[in-house]
Amino acid sequence: MxxxxxxxxxxxxxxxxxxxxxxxxxxxxxxxxxxxxxxxxxxxxxxxxxxxxxxxxxxxxxxxxxxxxxxxxxxxxxxxxxxxxxxxxxxxxxxxxxxxxxxxxxxxxxxxxxxxxxxxxxxxxxxxxxxxxxxxxxxxxxxxxxxxxxxxxxxxxxxxxxxxxxxxxxxxxxxPTSIPLDVHRVVGNIAWAGAVVAFAGGFRYLLATRRLERTSRAAVQAQPALSVGAMSVGASPSEPPEAAEARHWDWVGQWGAMWAVGLTLLQPWIGYSYAKEIQLHAYPSWYSMMFGDLSNVFLIQITLLGSIFTLGSLYFWRRMKASGARRHRRQGLLALGLLLVTMFAAIPAWIAPTYADTFTSGGAKPFWDGGQLVPFATFIPYKVGALFMMVTLGLWSVSSYLRSYSRNELGAGFIGRRAAWTLVALGVVTSVMMMVMGVIREHARQPYLINGELTIQNQQILNGQPSTYGGTSP
Incomplete structure (x- = not known):
């Protein structure tokens, strides 16, 4: 049509x-x-x-x-x-x-x-x-x-x-993709809400601690000089309201981060089933994501996914360290491991816009032979292995933090501003990942509006698949 x-x-x-x-x-x-x-x-x-x-x-x-x-x-x-x-x-x-x-x-x-x-x-x-x-x-x-x-x-x-x-x-x-999309969005909706809560908690914690610092400075400046050991008549041992606010927003940020990271751990498995249905029932769209002009955009998506796990683990480490919790060093090593795995997953499998371009330019050989291919960065088994390691390390990180939380090893209200900024970054990265995923899913249908059935007349097909003899075929 x-x-x-x-x-x-x-x-x-x-x-x-x-x-x-x-x-x-x-x-x-x-x-x-x-x-x-x-x-x-x-x-x-x-x-x-x-x-x-x-x-x-x-x-x-x-x-x-x-x-x-x-x-x-x-x-x-x-x-x-x-x-x-x-x-x-x-x-x-x-x-x-x-x-x-x-x-x-x-x-x-x-x-x-x-x-x-x-x-x-x-x-x-x-x-x-x-x-x-x-x-x-x-x-x-x-x-x-x-x-x-x-x-x-x-x-x-x-x-x-x-x-x-x-x-x-x-x-x-x-x-074919209706139910996988529903499951993907149900889990993603909760994780996204958790990321927003974490963002709000971190941002409000920063504001509360800034007000607390101003209040403390004002109190010190207003206190009269007294003899050693004396106490001001107007002094009160009660906690300032800003400290209670900081403690509350610290807890809110922690609550949101656990939902954001914990639910996102399920997305690689759900995403695989979704991508498999696309491969089976809309192969050109799947090819565009894996080998076509969206392949490098999909690489950004994997990097953002790893960044969520890394930021979550980094936040857990900072909070455990500030509270003097046991095994906080292990949490730091998990954050480092997630960072390294994410960096490995971000390596492109070919140094070209698309896989087909490596054929047309004569670069379909390893980069050490003067080509454009990176053999140790292909999706199977290397990217899949990296995703598996992300989920494993992320699950270890969340479970370790929950163990410390259940044992009341974590204090509240004094985690430091860097941990709060980590929560803000977690919210921003999650938002960007959602936008990138939306671009990938919608653009994968190109040139169709309804895949295989409805298109715009004279629209150019950009996602050509490699032919048997090299180059591209529509």
Whole structure:
């Protein structure tokens, strides 16, 4: 099926879609992930008969979700009305006809999300006397958000692996990449929410400690000179509120980091099953990611994944060291090991834009023979081995930290500003990785809008596969 050329330019047809969609994905992922973390904190607070830290965290997540949802929903409406209908109307009209029921059910779930999230936000304090009812509403919100995500994922996965979904609605819903994409996003949403919580905790800790330093300096300057051993009449042994704030945000950052790193450990295994379905049912897209013009972008993705594990382990090490916890040296070695493995995984398998370019330039031989290939950096077995080591070391790092946490070896409130900056970096790297993954998945369909079925007339095919005799074949 061919479409006439869509008018516009790089700004309106390319960058506009990229900016709006990547922002919307991060907002939507945070909303779903944060509702899951709210359920966890609310459940812990009920089980402990009122845990002040988790009460405050759950309420803070609800307030942030409300603010983010207001902007995110406006952005989504702008995307559908202006970008899809206005700029990409010739594509969106047939897509909406094919996937009408998916959009219809998703819209119903969206209305349900509006009702639930604003009701919970407006009545949070009133529902404090009915904690189980509030928890039940959070569960309903989370389920509603899951189905909203599920039906949008059907549309997104259908565009990559149609599987005859344009004539059979069941084949559309159960297309080969639908379930792997759902599992990938469910886990990723929670990890992303954890990274945002870690970012917020680290940033607020920096602010709290800065205020604490100012308060301490002001108190010293205001204290009158007294004889040795005397005490100012106005002096108070009570802890300044800034210290309590620093301790709280230290705990928040730690809580978010454990979710961010712990859940991300599952993504290589989930991602493998997702990539395998793409290989089996959309081979040109898989080839583009592994050997084509996206191969080096995919290399960036692996590097960012390793950076998340490294930053998480580095934060755990700094916190354990500041608390004088046992085995903090082992945690430092794990962070160093993760850094080295990440650097090894970042080595490109060929010194060229694509694998096909090594054939056309005559460089299909090892670099020590004057070629462009790096034999010890191929995906199998070296990149796979590096991913396995990342997961193994990352799991060891998280479990070691949790062991120290369960033994009450970790102090709170005095971890140092470098550890807080590590949390900020963890949030930023996770955000960038989400954007890179979105670019890879969407660009892999090129030149198709719906893979193998719908394209723009005269669009150039960039992802040629190497032919038997070298060069490329479309």
């Amino acid at each position: 061919q479409l006439t050329q869509v008018g516009g330019n790089l700004l309106t047809n390319g960058l506009l879609v990229a900016v709006v969609v990547l922002a919307h994905i991060q907002i939507a992922a945070y909303l779903i992930g944060s509702s899951t973390l709210m359920i966890v904190s609310e459940s812990i607070s009920i089980a402990r008969h009122g845990d002040e830290r988790h009460d405050r965290l759950a309420h803070g997540l609800m307030k942030s979700s409300n603010y983010v949802f207001s902007f995110g929903s406006a952005l989504a409406i702008f995307f559908v009305v202006f970008v899809l209908t206005g700029v990409w109307g010739r594509f969106f009209a047939p897509l909406q006809q094919i996937t009408f029921w998916m959009f219809f059910v998703e819209a119903i779930a969206f209305v349900g999300e509006i009702a639930l999230i604003y009701t919970l936000y407006a009545n949070w304090d009133r529902l404090a006397k009915h904690r189980r009812a509030r928890l039940g509403m959070l569960l309903i919100l989370n389920i509603d958000q899951f189905w909203q995500m599920f039906f949008i994922d059907v549309v997104a996965s259908f565009m990559l692996t149609p599987n005859g979904g344009d004539v059979n609605i069941l084949s559309q819903i159960l297309n």
